Structures are given as structure tokens and as C-alpha cells.
Amino acid sequence: xxxxxxxxxxxxxxxxxxxxxxxxxxxxxxxxxxxxxxxxxxxxxxxxxxxxxxxxxxxxxxxxxxxxxxxxxxxxxxxxxxxxxxxxxxxxxxxxx
Numbered sequence: 352x353x354x355x356x357x358x359x360x361x362x363x364x365x366x367x368x369x370x371x372x373x374x375x376x377x378x379x380x381x382x383x384x385x386x387x388x389x390x391x392x393x394x395x396x397x398x399x400x401x402x403x404x405x406x407x408x409x410x411x412x413x414x415x416x417x418x419x420x421x422x423x424x425x426x427x428x429x430x431x432x433x434x435x436x437x438x439x440x441x442x443x444x445x446x447x448x
Contacts, residue, residue, distance in 0.1 A: 355422040356432055365436055368409045372437050375402050376444035385447045
């Protein structure tokens with residue numbers, strides 16, 4: 352495991368972003384969207400947009416924390432790691448077929 356991943360897991364740095372993402376997925380379910388709808392949503396509910404911005408801010412904060420502690424990680428690698436962890440939430444919040 353890469354050192355920055357171990358660091359993030361030990362400090363549970365993605366706990367808040369997981370909660371935000373879970374709430375986003377619940378909105379997708381509420382709206383009855385499919386995975387295809389996510390490519391080009393038919394509309395953008397206000398609560399979804401607020402959570403989207405909160406998600407982005409949290410991701411940037413995590414990146415800053417990891418970098419501040421001296422880990423040489425780029426934003427793409429960090430984002431890939433976070434997205435991989437968030438797939439667990441996709442499994443418990445399935446969307447319409």
C-alpha cells in the first residue's frame with residue numbers, strides 16, 4: 352500500500368467525503384436516476400449542487416492535508432483512491448436500471 356493511502360486510512364480522512372457522497376447517491380435515488388442519467392443529468396436539484404460543491408471542497412482539503420504532511424502525491428492519484436473507496440457506497444445505493 353502506498354504510504355499516503357495508509358496515512359489516510361489511519362486518520363480516516365475520507366470519512367466526511369464518504370458521508371457527502373452517500374447523501375449525493377440518496378438524491379440520485381430520490382430522483383429515480385440511472386447511471387446513464389449521471390452522464391448528463393436532466394436537471395440539477397439545489398441540494399445536489401450544494402453537496403457537489405461541499406464534496407469538491409472536502410476533496411481539496413484532503414489533498415492539502417496529505418501534501419502538508421509531506422506526501423508526494425498528485426491530485427489524480429488521490430482522486431482515484433477516493434473514487435475507488437466510494438464504490439462501496441455505490442453498491443449499497445444502487446440506481447435505477
